[in-house]
Amino acid sequence: MHQNRRAWITRSTIAAVGLSLTATTLAVTANQAAASVTLQCASSAPVYRVLSNGNMLRYQHLDPDTGAANWSANPPTIGFAWQPGKPVAAPDGVIFAPWTGGELRRYRWNGAGWDTFPNGTQHEVIDTGGWDRYLTADYRNRITVDTDGFIYTIEPDGALHWRSFDAATHTWTHRVIASGWNQYNLIIAAGRGVLFARNAAGNLYRYRYDAASQRWLTTAQPVGLGWQAFDRILSAGADVLYTIKPDGTMYWWRWDENAQGWTASHGAQIGAGWIDSATTAAPDTCQVNGVVNPVRPTVPAVDNPPVTLQYSTNGDIHYSYVDSESRAVYAEATDVTGSTPIGFAVVPGFTGVIGITGTGDYQDGRIQLAATGTDAEVRTNVQTVSRGPWAGTTTYGGFVPSSASIVHRSDNTIAMFALDAAGDLWARSQAISNASLDAWTRVGPTPLKPGPITVAVTANGIRILGLGQDGTYHAATYTTTLSAWVSLGSTGFDGTISAVVMPDNTLQVFANNGGAIQTQRETTTGFAGTWTSLPGVIATGSPSAIMSPAGTLQVVARADDDYVYYAGQAAPGSAVYTDWREITNYTDQTSTSPVALAVPDENTWVVGYRNDLDTPKLRRYQSPALRTATPFVDVPLTPPSS
CATH class of the missing domain: 2.115.10.10 (Tachylectin 2)
Known part of the structure; x- marks a missing residue:
């Protein structure tokens, strides 16, 4: 008692x-x-x-x-x-x-x-x-x-x-x-x-x-x-x-x-x-x-954010973006031959978002789509089955001021990363394949300013790259913990860095420094901090680079005339790059930074962007042996209905 x-x-x-x-x-x-x-x-x-x-x-x-x-x-x-x-x-x-x-x-x-x-x-x-x-x-x-x-x-x-x-x-x-x-x-x-x-x-x-x-x-x-x-x-x-x-x-x-x-x-x-x-x-x-809880930050407006392209493990191509009405728009295709137009649709309930979309493919082929809302909460939706309808848009919270990135990890799980208003890195991840993502967990502090980050999966871990408060790019590796951050050297950069995973699991990176596209190759001992310019265009926005199926690095950028240009290695492993060339024969200007994607099962690569009418575009590269005219051909797309 x-x-x-x-x-x-x-x-x-x-x-x-x-x-x-x-x-x-x-x-x-x-x-x-x-x-x-x-x-x-x-x-x-x-x-x-x-x-x-x-x-x-x-x-x-x-x-x-x-x-x-x-x-x-x-x-x-x-x-x-x-x-x-x-x-x-x-x-x-x-x-x-x-x-x-x-x-x-x-x-x-x-x-x-x-x-x-x-x-x-x-x-x-x-x-x-x-x-x-x-x-x-x-x-x-x-x-x-x-x-x-x-x-x-x-x-x-x-x-x-x-x-x-x-x-x-x-x-x-x-x-x-x-x-x-x-x-x-x-x-x-x-x-x-x-x-x-x-x-x-x-x-x-x-x-x-x-x-x-x-x-x-x-x-x-x-x-x-x-x-x-x-x-x-x-x-x-x-x-x-x-x-x-x-x-x-x-x-x-x-x-x-x-x-x-x-x-x-x-x-x-x-x-x-x-x-x-x-x-x-x-x-x-x-x-x-007196307990201080996370505060919802102000989310800055993002004008004309780039599209997101993903090549999933089942060979599908996924194309998504935030349109001018702050809606998430999505399309997927089994090929880019152009035999059938690729149709876009607004994702149900995916409204009030800004910035860059993120996509990740589950082991079972389903796609998860994410974008940050104007309320600083990450919206997300997952397909019910591979190539199937969406289950329903929900919020992942976050209280982050910019876009979240999603990666497919080597163990067939996915992880989502984002920076908070203080520049701290947060993550959500699957513990097992096809499961729900756990709640946000703080990975650690960063020298980065809030904004989009670049995430690349290597055999040594997940590489996180972003622009620092000092105008210099920094990189770290995340396994079960976060490594020390290293500077990539130089200053004056702006926008998002593009990273390509090389055969030896090092990175080749590309970035915009005052209108000049510059590149740097990581060695087995790290980044030396020395950048090399690829002259020939005055770039606006961020570049995008890929390793093409032919084994050459290719990079695309929007120039100050609003056309899309590309340059690439003269041969696999070469330090010499070709001159910049325009990809539409000067017929189509872009309002966004272009994004490149390798499509290995079709032995080609593509470039996605949106024109000044907010219409999605996709251009497919043709090798010299196959082309009849220009290096790039238009892939038919059907824009979403209003």
Whole structure:
């Protein structure tokens, strides 16, 4: 039974509990660092207790902020016959309850009794199927609700799922936010997005997830050992925990975000006799003030962004761009012979976006499309099947001011990268092929200014390149961690750098320096910092380079006369480049920087751009042996209908 604080003579110390605590101070970026946070709690914390006979009692812990063993007398019985369910307390008196048969119920205690719902019962069924797993021993401690009412579950796929239920519209929002969470046998939410997770060894870790930006702000921070001593952990919010041993002894804890450690009174014993069928606490009792969450940045306008071309592993060509009405437009083709016009369509729901689109191909052939919205959230859509319709446009959050890049990695998973307003690099990635992408995780700081980045996959890792605040390009390699950044030398550059992966897994890069297209070859020891100009045009915008099927580097650029020009190596491996030549015979001007793409199964390469009427264009290269006139021929395209 619970006892009043006056009945306690001594408090148990952490040694009596038999735990070892560790605290790790995490490095955080400037825009995430918090000022001194303060704790604010209601006068009491409601704790709901289901006895073995199915009765539910509502207790009040009168000192949730200090952990004093002070309880209200005579807790009332507020429910009966709870044996088939498991209550999980949510804010504002709401209780979610997985129930025998698989349904999820929603109750609400209004202070005087249970709300009555339109069907005349004291609960409403808000989902059906699968929720009874949280009544089993394996999953009983793998469901929790945070201060904002968001539901977190570990599911049979081993991933951590996040759900938001809108009680007004009875609609759900569902995300998979992290993989590999089957390592944890208990999770408990303890604040806005704060999660404590315990593994089988009893190690306790602290996480923080920001639902608005879909970022992990803290991941796997070790905060304790020996937590297998408890069979139940509940929270009043604001990092206040109640832990219960199998013998029914209850302890109080609070993690201090200022000190990055447990408070001096942690591990205080505040009760006994809590041998219950289920125990849960109201997660909105306590809150912390002063925590700084990610801020939505201003997204600058992007005039005439270039198109995106991708050659996928199944041999398809994918063409996408953001049109003048801020819509994402997409087309795909199985060949570029021109025998059948390639038709474009606006992607449903993909509106209000800017900049450059990103595409990535799943192992099963589906395409994921992404673009950043004017609200700094990355929009995305994935095909339901390869070459099939789109599943539905959703938001990936991010709070990033520019475009996200997607790459297909060597293990047949995809990853997405973007810079935030401070220039920090963030990533979302698949843990396994064809799975959902985990939430944004901070990769690390960069010397880059916010803007598009170039991402290239090599055998040595993912190469990240971008323009620095100093007008110099910088590069780093990402494997499981991010390498040191290296300068590519010189200054005065602008726009996006183009990188070609060479046969030895080094890079050849091309960039615009004051209108001059310059190139530099990386060696096995890195970039020497020496750039070579390819004279002959005054370029505007960014160049695009590829390794052609013939084994020569080819680069395209928009000149100051708004025509598209190309130049290439005189022979494979040559340091000599041909003169610049125009690709349309001066019949078609461009409003965007052109983009080149190798099409190896057709032994050719193509150039995509949009003209001054916002019409997509695609030109295919013809080798001298096959051409009848100009080196490039027009590939028929059908623009999207308005």
